[in-house]
Amino acid sequence: MIVTLMFKLGKLTDYGTVLMTALALDAGRVQTSQELAASTRLAPPTVAKLLKLLGKAGLVESTRGAHGGYRLAREPARITVADIVAALEGPIALTQCSVHQGGCGIESHCGVRANWRVINDAIRSALDAVTLAQMCLPLRKTPVAVRDRDIPIIRFSPPPPARG
Numbered sequence: 783m784i785v786t787l788m789f790k791l792g793k794l795t796d797y798g799t800v801l802m803t804a805l806a807l808d809a810g811r812v813q814t815s816q817e818l819a820a821s822t823r824l825a826p827p828t829v830a831k832l833l834k835l836l837g838k839a840g841l842v843e844s845t846r847g848a849h850g851g852y853r854l855a856r857e858p859a860r861i862t863v864a865d866i867v868a869a870l871e872g873p874i875a876l877t878q879c880s881v882h883q884g885g886c887g888i889e890s891h892c893g894v895r896a897n898w899r900v901i902n903d904a905i906r907s908a909l910d911a912v913t914l915a916q917m918c919l920p921l922r923k924t925p926v927a928v929r930d931r932d933i934p935i936i937r938f939s940p941p942p943p944a945r946g
Contacts, residue, residue, distance in 0.1 A: 794835075804821050804822050806858035807918055809854050809857065812845055815830050817851070818833075836869055839869030839870075840855055841856070843855045859913050859914070860913070862910045862912060875902060876901060
């Protein structure tokens with residue numbers, strides 16, 4: 783069975799991004815699932831489930847023992863939102879035919895399949911362009927003119943330098 787990602791991400795993926803951001807904010811430290819549940823305000827069973835899935839995908843490492851816990855498997859700048867989405871939702875695919883062949887009855891004479899692939903690739907590229915490190919930065923909204931309309935575009939920016 784092929785599962786496709788629709789336009790709406792699941793709640794677990796949203797929570798998984800929150801959890802990964804919490805790990806990234808203190809990337810050098812091993813954190814217990816209880817600490818992560820408290821800092822993110824997510825239910826402990828949800829945190830445990832997410833850590834298992836993220837670990838299986840190679841995004842999180844676990845350490846056993848008295849000083850055990852979880853940490854990121856890579857630096858936050860080397861983990862993308864696409865990595866997190868794929869770990870929790872499966873392959874990024876707006877339509878079944880945008881990543882897999884043979885699952886559609888009209889595939890041989892479909893006039894939009896190639897365009898869905900273009901759209902799917904654009905969304906995948908957008909998710910690949912945002913790193914976990916960027917997700918930890920404050921956001922700044924900048925209006926950008928698109929087809930004669932101002933559309934707020936969210937850009938990541940580092941915090942202003944501290945005044946001293």
